[in-house]
Amino acid sequence: MSEILKVTVERPDAAVAVLRTDGYINNAGGEEIARQAYALMGGGVNRLLLDLEKTKIVNSIGISILIEILEKLLDSGGRLAFCRLTPTIEKTFQIMGLAQYARIFPAPDPAVAWLRGETD
Amino acid sequence: MHPGADILGAHARLAAIDPAADENPLAHVLAALLAGSGAARGLAVDPSPPLRRALHGLSPDAAALARLDRFLEQAGSSATSFPAGLEGELFAPEVPFDARVVPLTARDETLALVLLDRPPQDPVGFASVAAHAASILAVIRMSQRVSKADFELKYRVWELQSLYDVGLSIAGTLDFESLADDILMSSISLLNARTGTLIVRTSGGAVEDGVLVKHFGAPLAGPEILSSLPDHPCRWNDGAERMGVLTNAPAEKLLLAPIVADGRTLGVLLMADKENRAGGIDDFSPGDERILSLFGNQAAIALENARLHREAVEKERMEREIELAASIQKTILPTALPVVGGLRLAGGNRPTRQVGGDYFDVFPLPDGRTAFCVADVAGKGVPAALLVSTVHACLRILLDTGVADLPGFVARVHRHLLGFSSTRKFVTLFFAVFDPLRQEVRYVNAGHNPGILIAGGEANLLPAGGPPIGILPDCVHREAAVPLRPGDTLVLYSDGITEAVNGADEEFGMERLIALVKGGQGEPPETLSSRVFGAVSEFTRGVAQYDDQTVLIARAC
Numbered sequence: 229m230s231e232i233l234k235v236t237v238e239r240p241d242a243a244v245a246v247l248r249t250d251g252y253i254n255n256a257g258g259e260e261i262a263r264q265a266y267a268l269m270g271g272g273v274n275r276l277l278l279d280l281e282k283t284k285i286v287n288s289i290g291i292s293i294l295i296e297i298l299e300k301l302l303d304s305g306g307r308l309a310f311c312r313l314t315p316t317i318e319k320t321f322q323i324m325g326l327a328q329y330a331r332i333f334p335a336p337d338p339a340v341a342w343l344r345g346e347t348d
Numbered sequence: 349m350h351p352g353a354d355i356l357g358a359h360a361r362l363a364a365i366d367p368a369a370d371e372n373p374l375a376h377v378l379a380a381l382l383a384g385s386g387a388a389r390g391l392a393v394d395p396s397p398p399l400r401r402a403l404h405g406l407s408p409d410a411a412a413l414a415r416l417d418r419f420l421e422q423a424g425s426s427a428t429s430f431p432a433g434l435e436g437e438l439f440a441p442e443v444p445f446d447a448r449v450v451p452l453t454a455r456d457e458t459l460a461l462v463l464l465d466r467p468p469q470d471p472v473g474f475a476s477v478a479a480h481a482a483s484i485l486a487v488i489r490m491s492q493r494v495s496k497a498d499f500e501l502k503y504r505v506w507e508l509q510s511l512y513d514v515g516l517s518i519a520g521t522l523d524f525e526s527l528a529d530d531i532l533m534s535s536i537s538l539l540n541a542r543t544g545t546l547i548v549r550t551s552g553g554a555v556e557d558g559v560l561v562k563h564f565g566a567p568l569a570g571p572e573i574l575s576s577l578p579d580h581p582c583r584w585n586d587g588a589e590r591m592g593v594l595t596n597a598p599a600e601k602l603l604l605a606p607i608v609a610d611g612r613t614l615g616v617l618l619m620a621d622k623e624n625r626a627g628g629i630d631d632f633s634p635g636d637e638r639i640l641s642l643f644g645n646q647a648a649i650a651l652e653n654a655r656l657h658r659e660a661v662e663k664e665r666m667e668r669e670i671e672l673a674a675s676i677q678k679t680i681l682p683t684a685l686p687v688v689g690g691l692r693l694a695g696g697n698r699p700t701r702q703v704g705g706d707y708f709d710v711f712p713l714p715d716g717r718t719a720f721c722v723a724d725v726a727g728k729g730v731p732a733a734l735l736v737s738t739v740h741a742c743l744r745i746l747l748d749t750g751v752a753d754l755p756g757f758v759a760r761v762h763r764h765l766l767g768f769s770s771t772r773k774f775v776t777l778f779f780a781v782f783d784p785l786r787q788e789v790r791y792v793n794a795g796h797n798p799g800i801l802i803a804g805g806e807a808n809l810l811p812a813g814g815p816p817i818g819i820l821p822d823c824v825h826r827e828a829a830v831p832l833r834p835g836d837t838l839v840l841y842s843d844g845i846t847e848a849v850n851g852a853d854e855e856f857g858m859e860r861l862i863a864l865v866k867g868g869q870g871e872p873p874e875t876l877s878s879r880v881f882g883a884v885s886e887f888t889r890g891v892a893q894y895d896d897q898t899v900l901i902a903r904a905c
């Protein structure tokens with residue numbers, strides 16, 4: 229895993245976007261996620277899944293940026309989900325409050341279903 | 349042209365601000381103050397970092413804004429006015445003007461400085477608008493502080509949880525390599541470092557012997573750092589001179605914590621470039637140093653645990669081997685000596701470890717003679733016991749081929765051991781054959797302690813007739829013969845008897861042994877054997893012995 233974060237975007241449908249990260253979610257990594265997320269939101273997509281399968285490390289600045297993204301999504305009536313987190317990152321998100329307003333899933337499919345409103 | 353003051357409209361604007369969600373409350377505050385004053389143009393700045401500003405109807409040049417920022421960076425939240433002349437620069441070229449500075453404060457803290465292009469038309473009404481605006485900004489400031497404090501509190505919980513988790517991992521696993529990953533990643537995460545390196549010497553324990561190197565991002569150092577490790581944490585901020593091996597480390601700022609286990613510096617945790625939200629790099633603080641040292645301590649504990657576990661596993665394996673070897677050896681050493689014609693035999697062996705290097709045996713021969721021997725294998729423990737079993741097997745097999753030629757027999761045993769013992773362990777051997785018809789003992793003493801023959805109340809020593817077997821390819825052993833008439837006693841023993849030491853580091857010695865066996869002529873051999881062991885125990889009085897003890901007594905009858 230690199231310390232430079234790469235983000236790829238997948239669109240399972242018009243309302244949902246999946247952002248797959250590979251690397252360190254720090255200041256630069258968080259900014260890259262935010263750039264992609266805000267571009268999607270600007271295009272009317274406010275249901276986002278962050279698939280962190282290839283991210284093993286996150287710092288507090290990266291988390292604060294994720295919180296900013298989450299706040300903006302909630303303000304616009306959107307949803308944010310995470311999937312495939314390492315146990316350490318999942319625990320970190322729980323502690324830092326991200327899991328309070330975003331949902332965490334073990335795999336992408338149930339996360340996308342929740343974002344679509346198909347499940348509670 | 350200036351609009352008229354709209355006090356109610358200004359309050360309504362302020363009331364519409366959502367402190368929690370509004371992205372730029374300063375712009376709304378400025379708009380409300382413009383409405384409440386009747387001014388057309390203005391500027392509002394928040395002097396607390398990070399600097400924020402809102403402008404309306406103004407387009408000052410970059411130099412004027414830069415001057416404003418420099419002033420605010422210095423003055424911070426204590427600023428209550430702008431530097432002289434700045435209004436002119438900000439409002440130019442719209443001159444003449446009659447600018448007013450309105451500080452919005454709460455509890456002696458300036459929340460915003462507002463510059464309007466004219467005095468308020470309704471000073472009393474404007475004062476109420478300014479007070480309302482200040483209260484809105486105070487709520488926002490407090491909300492920001494609460495949010496920040498909440499984040500910092502959660503961050504501390506995260507910090508403690510990470511240390512706790514690493515501690516739990518240490519207790520739950522002995523996979524140091526995986527733990528090293530956890531420790532490196534947790535350190536980087538919590539310190540907001542951009543890259544990090546962990547290097548640790550693992551010789552004497554942990555994973556494989558050698559050096560374990562873990563990098564995240566560009567390597568900050570290589571294993572060579574292990575030769576010059578400090579025993580305390582170090583911070584290198586702002587170009588401070590680094591230790592030699594870190595001179596070219598690809599980082600602006602570095603933090604180092606040594607990994608010290610059992611008083612030895614085994615390795616190092618290195619962090620590079622603590623990032624901030626603005627995209628810059630902050631100095632590593634004493635608090636960061638403390639955190640990294642805690643992770644260094646965790647790594648040290650994990651290394652120590654792994655080493656202790658490895659030692660425990662090795663010890664357990666050795667004990668199992670020794671127990672197995674001991675059980676094998678028990679079947680090799682005679683538990684009861686055979687009844688043979690013309691001789692009464694007694695003896696025993698007392699190993700200093702569970703398995704030892706001494707051997708004795710008695711072999712009744714088909715022609716009525718009796719062969720007996722005492723041997724001592726160099727070394728101790730399992731390897732010595734294995735060689736003992738080889739000597740035993742060798743003697744058993746070769747005895748079937750006959751012992752008419754005693755030196756030839758010993759030479760065959762010697763050649764066999766030469767081929768077997770790759771480590772060149774040697775064996776001293778006293779091998780004797782008693783002929784009851786001739787009342788004679790023929791023997792070969794291959795480097796062993798001299799046998800003691802007690803005959804007619806006199807003790808005679810039967811010295812070596814050649815070197816130990818199993819080590820020198822070309823060696824010759826001489827045979828000797830002595831009479832062994834009824835009542836005569838031949839005592840064979842290992843050096844564990846004569847070299848047994850007491851608390852004063854004195855040896856039991858030949859003289860004591862000879863006196864003992866001379867005095868035991870009237871005793872049955874079993875009693876004499878027990879008395880020898882008892883005398884040695886009495887002499888050593890519990891002092892740990894390092895050599896096996898063996899006695900074999902043959903008395904003609």
